[in-house]
Amino acid sequence: MTLLRASRLTQPGFFLLVLLLTAANLRAPITAVGPVLENIRHAFGLSAAAAGFFNFIPLMMFAALAPFAAMLGNRFGLERSLWAALLLITLGSILRWLPAEAALWSGTALLSAGIAAANVLLPPLIKRDFTQHTAKYIGLYAATMLLTASLASGIAVPLAALSEADWRLSLGVWALPGVVALLAWLPLLRMPRAAGPSGAPSSLSAGVTPWRSIIGWQVSLFMALQSLAFYTLIDWFTPYAQSTGYTQAEAGWLLFLYQAVAIVANLGCMVALKRLRDARLTALVSSAAIFCGMLGLLLLPQLAALWLVIAGSGAGASLVLCLSLFNLRARDHRQASQLSGMAQCVGYALAALGPLAFGILHQQSGGWTLPLTLLAVLSFAQMLLAPLAGSSRQI
Structure with a gap:
């Protein structure tokens, strides 16, 4: 029974579902900020220059953490590292629900770090387990990122108008897709992996950076x-x-x-x-x-x-x-x-x-x-x- 269950979880269909749930978290928490940026500025009295860092921080985090994410993925395994990245994204979104400027900035930095890691780790996971589906999975993964990014921009202002939480609802709501993705990954974390992928580097790539x-x-x-x-x-x-x-x-x-x-x-x-x-x-x-x-x-x-x-x-x-x-x-x-x-x-x-x-x-x-x-x-x-x-x- 265990072997049958593991076999089903490694099918392309289940992996694609988990991949798309993960991709849904990789841009939306960032693009949700722009439409309600004026609300945030007024809430904390931020200057235009300070508000500009909401766009600058994620991109610089993506750049600074990318090499380290690759090392962590190879050291601790792609599945565990991706789950940890999703956890950071989710915690960052939850932090931004709190009505404090420090929580807003720290939450943005935290979720940006998680997105930076996931950006790096998803393509090699596809390379390792589903090479025959590389083009298909990459295309759907990228389309999902852009689709949820556009959705986050479109619903940010209507969500802010729904309650007194204002912009905090527009940003905090993106913790929900993070929780769903974390739960979807759990069966994959518990599955035994073949020795090959997590073992020593192959002779082809050893020493070639x-x-x-x-x-x-x-x-x-x-x-x-x-x-x-x-x-x-x-x-x-x-x-x-x-x-x-x-x-x-x-x-x-x-x-x-x-x-x-x-x-x-x-x-x-x-x-x-x-x-x-x-x-x-x-x-x-x-x-x-x-x-x-x-x-x-x-x-x-x-x-x-x-x-x-x-x-x-x-x-x-x-x-x-x-x-x-x-x-x-x-x-x-x-x-x-x-x-x-x-x-x-x-x-x-x-x-x-x-x-x-x-x-x-x-x-x-x-x-x-x-x-x-x-x-x-x-x-x-x-x-x-x-x-x-x-x-x-x-x-």
């Missing part, structure tokens, strides 16, 4: 450039759109369109990766879409909806591609964990600096031409890097 590999740097820089474009556009599109004649509400709906298209592109890229021999064409086309979108926003902002559809398709496909490359370029799950840690460290560090640099250029130049030109140039650099990062070579 992505930090000393040109392939590792190509994948990491590709991750960095696509992340920088995505987060910079998310942060700065609204004020740019308002300066070109759009209302704040219209800009908000355009950003929703951008993210919705990215979700569809996630699934499309999943199919493409499954059918194509290597990812070079997918990498090039998705990067070209981001470049065209940025260039279009610079030259013809009145067609912003068109450019955001194009850029969103490239952003969604690029995200799935990056997550897939952690597995495709690694020889085993341990090396995939190391590459995931490296790429997310480099990628999110630059992504955190991107909106900051964009804002500085906008302030110094007094307009939008210079920062948008730089964003288009960096997207063009992603195009040049795409065939290298997407090749079929392994570390």
Whole structure:
């Protein structure tokens, strides 16, 4: 009976359920903050600069903790490490329910640390146990993250209006998906694992670190450039759109369109990766879409909806591609964990600096031409890097 139960729990269907429940926790606690940020500022008297750290802290935590998450996953096991990451996310969301500024900041740091670890550990888990489903699972995982992120943004303000808890309800409610995911993981934690995955590193990957590999740097820089474009556009599109004649509400709906298209592109890229021999064409086309979108926003902002559809398709496909490359370029799950840690460290560090640099250029130049030109140039650099990062070579 025990063996039969274990066999059922290792079926792709059950693993996919647990994977999607986990993915639902990896962006929503962060994106729920933006719509109620003014409520939070008024509650604690925060300056605009201080409030900006709610976007900066998660990205920097993603970058700083990524390599350590990879080491912990290889040391203590992927399942246990992922469960601990989910516990941090859940506890952080619960902390933010408390009506204290210290609880708000500490809860944000705690859940950001958990998300940073889970970001790194999920791709190598797929590599280890379900290699034949890599493209499918990565695509659905990324789509779920974006879908719940959009949902969190959309319901934050209505939730705040439901009770006197105000913004605390909008943030604290995301502890519930965390509890559900923690419970779903318990059967997997109790299952005996084969000696292979948790044993010594394989001879193929022993001593080979992505930090000393040109392939590792190509994948990491590709991750960095696509992340920088995505987060910079998310942060700065609204004020740019308002300066070109759009209302704040219209800009908000355009950003929703951008993210919705990215979700569809996630699934499309999943199919493409499954059918194509290597990812070079997918990498090039998705990067070209981001470049065209940025260039279009610079030259013809009145067609912003068109450019955001194009850029969103490239952003969604690029995200799935990056997550897939952690597995495709690694020889085993341990090396995939190391590459995931490296790429997310480099990628999110630059992504955190991107909106900051964009804002500085906008302030110094007094307009939008210079920062948008730089964003288009960096997207063009992603195009040049795409065939290298997407090749079929392994570390």
